[in-house]
Amino acid sequence: MIELSPVITEWLSLIARWVHVTAAMAWIGSSFYFMQTDMKLVPGAHLPEGVQGEAWQVHGGNFWNMVKYTVAPPRMPSVFTWYIWESRVTWLSGFALLIVVYYMQADLFLIDKSVMDLSPAQAAIFSLISLVVLWFIYDGLCRSPLGRHEVALAVIVYVFLVVLAYAFSQVLSGRAAVNQVGAVVGTFMVANAFTVIHPNQRKNVAAMLKGTPADGELVRKARQRSIHNNYLTLPVILLMISNHYPLLYATRYNWLIVAIVLALGPIIRHFFNSRNAGKGSPWWTWMVTAAGMLAILYLSSLGARAEEAPAGSAATFGRAQEIVSTRCSMCHAREPVWPGLAAPGKNIILDDPEMVRRYAALIDMVAVRSNAMPPGNVTEMTTEERQVLRAWLDGRAAGRQESN
Numbered sequence: 001m002i003e004l005s006p007v008i009t010e011w012l013s014l015i016a017r018w019v020h021v022t023a024a025m026a027w028i029g030s031s032f033y034f035m036q037t038d039m040k041l042v043p044g045a046h047l048p049e050g051v052q053g054e055a056w057q058v059h060g061g062n063f064w065n066m067v068k069y070t071v072a073p074p075r076m077p078s079v080f081t082w083y084i085w086e087s088r089v090t091w092l093s094g095f096a097l098l099i100v101v102y103y104m105q106a107d108l109f110l111i112d113k114s115v116m117d118l119s120p121a122q123a124a125i126f127s128l129i130s131l132v133v134l135w136f137i138y139d140g141l142c143r144s145p146l147g148r149h150e151v152a153l154a155v156i157v158y159v160f161l162v163v164l165a166y167a168f169s170q171v172l173s174g175r176a177a178v179n180q181v182g183a184v185v186g187t188f189m190v191a192n193a194f195t196v197i198h199p200n201q202r203k204n205v206a207a208m209l210k211g212t213p214a215d216g217e218l219v220r221k222a223r224q225r226s227i228h229n230n231y232l233t234l235p236v237i238l239l240m241i242s243n244h245y246p247l248l249y250a251t252r253y254n255w256l257i258v259a260i261v262l263a264l265g266p267i268i269r270h271f272f273n274s275r276n277a278g279k280g281s282p283w284w285t286w287m288v289t290a291a292g293m294l295a296i297l298y299l300s301s302l303g304a305r306a307e308e309a310p311a312g313s314a315a316t317f318g319r320a321q322e323i324v325s326t327r328c329s330m331c332h333a334r335e336p337v338w339p340g341l342a343a344p345g346k347n348i349i350l351d352d353p354e355m356v357r358r359y360a361a362l363i364d365m366v367a368v369r370s371n372a373m374p375p376g377n378v379t380e381m382t383t384e385e386r387q388v389l390r391a392w393l394d395g396r397a398a399g400r401q402e403s404n
Helices: 006-039 085-103 120-143 150-169 174-209 216-240 254-276 284-300 317-327 353-358 360-368 383-397
Strands: 051-059 062-069
Touching: 006 062, 006 085, 006 216, 006 254, 085 120, 085 174, 120 150, 120 174, 120 216, 150 174, 150 216, 150 254, 174 216, 174 254, 216 254, 254 284, 317 353, 317 383, 353 360, 360 383
Parallel strands: none
Antiparallel strands: 051 062
16 A cells, blocks of 8 residues: 555554535535425515515624525526535545545554454455445446335335445444445435436436426425435534544444434434424424433443453453553654654653553443454454453452552
8 A cells, every 4th residue: 555654654544534524514514404495485465476585684794595496497587506515525635534544554454353353455445436436236226116205215225334344344444444334325415416416406406407497306306305415414423523433433322323324313303304394393303312322322232242251350460561551652652663753642742651551541441341452453452362351450440459
């Protein structure tokens, strides 16, 4: 794989992430705005022919009158405001992040050899091909006769994504598996806009400018994909920031946690969609969401590996420090020896006894309750070693005096 200076890699990651977040805010923000405005439209006898409804809004000290035509105004304007580049820049910057963080650092973040012994090139090719192939499968489902049955299609797509989450967890590292599901969903959403929603809108606009009626089938297909994007937005946001939360991605039931997230996002959107449309406030959605979050909390508390047996009742600090020194200090030393690291990872130093004690809670989170560290288990920390760390930490929690 390509190796760059760690300074260059870090700045490339920062720039790509900045652009990605900014573009995503613009894209999702405009999407939420139009969905809310659409559902707050109020019909009236005073409105021109062909107008479905209007919405009065106040922003920036001004009054705004938003009007929606069912098809198009009798006289088409010559200039339109299109919302196109927000989605495309979101995907392009996200793909740049995928390359810089995961493909160029595959041995740390994409691969876990205890899951599957892949080379960096094999893992990157698998990730890239899956984005392309899975889009065509999803697109085929939407274009099939199943596409005319919204609920059935939604259920099939949901099951499809859950199966993918489990499959990815059997091939990639936990962090990469959850991120890959987010990348797949994000690709679906951007491709929906790029290949269906925007082209269909342009075709109908071009036809109406020529005096030809709009094609209702094009409108139906664009609306189908727009609805999918609306309900997938909240899950994809959480999946794409999952790498900051080890208990989400580095536990043994990470794929099941993803399944719950994929269900909760649409449930939350249903509340706001219903409320904005004046169809009532389905408060039950928040009870379901709370139950789902409790389920995630429980699943994440079950630990990193199903085969782990309870650790012994005690372990010496000296043994725990030896494990940390062997498995962690090559990256978390004052002068790291891991290739490409110019400074300790996250500026956390673990080559000193007092520093190991200081970061005990963090070690518990990333190496005992989850297997987030070492990343991709590149130093091959064993289950027994994690048990020793757990026993030492349990002893600290119980107030037992440490022994060397």
